[in-house]
Amino acid sequence: MTLTATFLTERTILSSQNDDVSAINTAALNIFPDPPRLPAFNVEFKVGCPIMLLRNIASKDGLCNGTKLMVSRCNTRIIEAQILTGEKCGNLVFIPRISLTSSSSEMPFRMTRRQFPVRLAYALTINKSQGQSVKFVGVDLRTPVFSHGQVYVALSRCTSFDRISVLLPNDKPDSTTNIVYTEILL
Template identity: 60%
Template structure:
């Protein structure tokens, strides 16, 4: 929670969470489960009414709803390429403007189309490879909360304030460099280490990649 409020001060104040405020901030972590935990902490502090959308996971005769949560004004990330020429690419960050039954209206926060208003529809997602003897499909908005994101998803982005959650160490070549280089100034990077780390963390480097 300390890292969250270091990067997002006054997150629970409605007038503070503006477009610029969200553009300038992000928390990075190596693992998806840590990102999910950080996003859950953030959305619980975010002002306004919480909206939940149910997805349908279908497997022959089985429907299992999955929740997609968010508030108006919160940051989200696109998880699929919808319209790349209009800036709707996998990894695009947006701010929610309005929730509707079939679409989410949002404003692009990064890239060459920053500031544009767009509509995100529900889409049907189906894995190309399945280990089960039946096909599954999910119909849902292809977005997730983006107060925090994985280090891999942050590649190519630069923000003013960056928090890096290293309680679980990086696990692949170059991840630590990518995380530390997302911020436009080293003076605005906040790093959270595990209690046993003694102000040190692991940096994974494969020497053969550097040859």
């Protein structure tokens, strides 16, 4: 299966907590094989994967916190990606590693490290999905939402009610979770 910008723009999975989003993103990443002739990256994404920008880098170029992109190429110091959302949709951009400094008051020193300000984005938190409209939406409600307003936001991301899938909590473990993710992403 070939992932395209249109395919990734039309689909998303929403969840209420970051831990669930990370688990879904990891499960989704494992569904897709590595690109041919390219080794797996040390970071947690591959060429063709959707990512979300976590910092404002260049607002006028469309590189804002929450921008969804698709990885085109990846290097140790820069990511080449195509913007999937907003006014600059379709533009090819470069995302550098940036210095991030911890703001934790628990440590007696400030720690700085260089990293890419991105996150894998097969799944997003409901809060990060605000303002987006997609063709297919899966909503993971196995962990309760903070308020009924979050459910409204999650369900209103889809352009048609008949293209929404909801994963509800189940008292007994089963294997349907991966099936639901696969149906939404495929």
